[in-house]
Amino acid sequence: xxxxxxxxxxxxxxxxxxxxxxxxxxxxxxxxxxxxxxxxxxxxxxxxxxxxxxxxxxxxxxxxxxxxxxxxxxxxxxxxxxxxxxxxxxxxxxxxxxxxxxxxxxxxxxxxxxxxxxxxxxxxxxxxxxxxxxxxxxxxxxxxxxxxxxxxxxxxxxxxxxxxxxxxxxxxxxxxxxxxxxxxxxxxxxxxxxxxxxxxxxxxxxxxxxxxxxxxxxxxxxxxxxxxxxxxxxxxxxxxxxxxxxxxxxxxxxxxxxxxxxxxxxxxxxxxxxxxxxxxxxxxxxxxxxxxxxxxxxxxxxxxxxxxxxxxxxxxxxxxxxxxxxxxxxxxxxxxxxxxxxxxxxxxxxxxxxxxxxxxxxxxxxxxxxxxxxxxxxxxxxxxxxxxxxxxxxxxx
Numbered sequence: 001x002x003x004x005x006x007x008x009x010x011x012x013x014x015x016x017x018x019x020x021x022x023x024x025x026x027x028x029x030x031x032x033x034x035x036x037x038x039x040x041x042x043x044x045x046x047x048x049x050x051x052x053x054x055x056x057x058x059x060x061x062x063x064x065x066x067x068x069x070x071x072x073x074x075x076x077x078x079x080x081x082x083x084x085x086x087x088x089x090x091x092x093x094x095x096x097x098x099x100x101x102x103x104x105x106x107x108x109x110x111x112x113x114x115x116x117x118x119x120x121x122x123x124x125x126x127x128x129x130x131x132x133x134x135x136x137x138x139x140x141x142x143x144x145x146x147x148x149x150x151x152x153x154x155x156x157x158x159x160x161x162x163x164x165x166x167x168x169x170x171x172x173x174x175x176x177x178x179x180x181x182x183x184x185x186x187x188x189x190x191x192x193x194x195x196x197x198x199x200x201x202x203x204x205x206x207x208x209x210x211x212x213x214x215x216x217x218x219x220x221x222x223x224x225x226x227x228x229x230x231x232x233x234x235x236x237x238x239x240x241x242x243x244x245x246x247x248x249x250x251x252x253x254x255x256x257x258x259x260x261x262x263x264x265x266x267x268x269x270x271x272x273x274x275x276x277x278x279x280x281x282x283x284x285x286x287x288x289x290x291x292x293x294x295x296x297x298x299x300x301x302x303x304x305x306x307x308x309x310x311x312x313x314x315x316x317x318x319x320x321x322x323x324x325x326x327x328x329x330x331x332x333x334x335x336x337x338x339x340x341x342x343x344x345x346x347x348x349x350x351x352x353x354x355x356x357x358x359x360x361x362x363x364x365x366x367x368x369x370x371x372x373x374x375x376x377x378x379x380x381x382x383x384x385x386x387x388x389x390x391x392x393x394x395x396x397x
Contacts (some may be wrong), residue, residue, distance in 0.1 A: 001196055003027055004333075005140055005154055007128045007169060007214075008162035009036050011102075012305030012322030014109035016160060018056050019330035021116050029113070030154070031144050032127040032163070036110060039100035041189045041281060042219040042230025044069070046204065047088050049320035050095035052327045061108050061169035066100035067218045067227070070201040074369045077207040079267030082373040087203070099203065099217045101191070101228070105319070119173050126151060128168055131159055133299040135247035158339050159301045160329065162322070165288065167307035171300055180288035182360070185209040187287050188253045192229050193222070197270045200227060206272075208235045208367065208374050212261040214272060229274055235261055240286035254286030287312050289362065292355035297343040304329065309354035314365035325350055337383050 004020055008012045009031030020027045045053070045062070053059060073084040088097030113122060125147045132140055134343070139160040142151040161169035165180055196218065203217035213234040220228035235258055255276050265272035289312045296303040305322030329346040336342035364371060 002003075002151075003156050004028060004053055004160060005138070005156040006160050006162055007140070008032075008164065008305075008307070009110075009124070010164065010305070010322075011106060011319045012161060012307075012326060013160075013162035014106070014113050014153070015052070015056075015323045016108065016162060016304060016326035016329065017117060017121070017211070018114050019052070019326040020333070023330040024058060025330065025333060027117070028154075028156075029122045030126040030128065030140070030142065031122065034125040034146050036106075036122070036124060041191050041283060042217065042341060043100060043102045043105060043319055044143045044217070044316035045098045045105065046316055046320045047093040047097055049323040050088075050098060052323050054095055055327075056112070058108055058112060062100065062105065063096070063097055065104040065108065065220070067201055067221065068363075069097040069099050069203055069217065072366075073198070074366075074373065075204065075206040076373040076376075077265070077266075077371075079206065079265070079269065081167040083369050084202075099219045099230070100232075101219050102319075103363045104220075117341045128163065129170055131152065131161075131169055131301050133301070136300075138300045145223045157230050157300060158333065158343070160304050161307045161309050162304045165290065165306045165310040167303065169301065170293075170307050172203070173301075174293065177290070177356075180290050182240060183287040183289065184236055184238065185234050185287045185312075186240050187221060187313070188209060188233045188258055188282055188284045190231055190233075190253075190255075190276065190282040191219070192231065192275050192279045193226055194229055194275065194278065195225070197229070204270075205267070205366065205370060208370050209236045211374065212265070213367075213370070214262065214265070215323070215330055216270070216272075216275070229275065231279075233258055233262065233276065234287070237286075251284050253282040255279065255282055257284075269302040289358055292358050293351070295347065296351060297340075297347050299340055300343065301348065302329070308351075309358055311354075311358055312361045312365075314361045314367065315357075317361070321354055321357065325354075343393040353384065 005028040006027050006029045013029050017027045056107045070090045071086050074082040105168045126142045126147045131140050137155045140154045205215050207213040216231040218227040259276050262272045289310050296308050304325045311318050332345040334343035391393045
């Protein structure tokens, strides 16, 4: 078959290029941004995704740049333990769970693509404006993100849209879908360099969005014994537009907008207000997903990652599921003489599996443990008055 066009150079698109190369299938990535920047904050790579990345020969390089997570721990909003369990190698898994800066993960993937496929296989500044099928090929239209001018159309046997939750290819196939579904919870994400907390290798979840929730874990060790700590603050906010009108993963945030929610979160194992106030970077984003689709593939075009199944970011599944998509799609394309059959088999495997995760995360995912703890705590410890800073309804806002 002729080469694959990959629209989008994020974690899903880069993983797909490497998986296709391993399967003996060529590809070219077209990324809309003029420069692929290493941005973002922390991310957890779960063992199922590490299995795929290890199969691509990336495990050792990733482990050098990451924290190998030992356990996942749950606390109530008073900082008291609810539950703790080992993860990755420490739970008997073959592959580890890694906590890593998203920029480091993207750098490892990007360097591997450039080395194995060649630097000319990544084209930046190419913004997809549409796709059309032409017999046994797909024609992709582009414009230059910098100038707005049309670029020469590109053709391939298969096109895979890895262009995220606001995917233009998805919108072409589902023009009446509307905007992403807002969960009612707004998140601020940051990184702070400080001394270790707990054992220096634990991922922590504390509280619930209704009263304030934090997810905290280290993502990098420094020679002086300090660590780079990734944290996510989640708060119920009826109107996300009051904070961020542009739904962009890299929209800057401000600690003053939410730190009061966590003003009394000074535990014997971590001072949360201090963690937030000393952040090097703060980003903000409304937690969103989309309803599962009836199909992803149209002729020789398909969707992957957040373009196919954006998830509410609760269980560290977003990037991991895109990596798993890449493995399955590459395998099925290599196994089928007709590329359309490969897309159909990919969709039959991945669509129902990811739809189940979308709905599970909407139902609370790992927050079920925190919910039980909050219900026991509610009668004993009243919620401080400053929690009312975020109205509970759009009418109140």
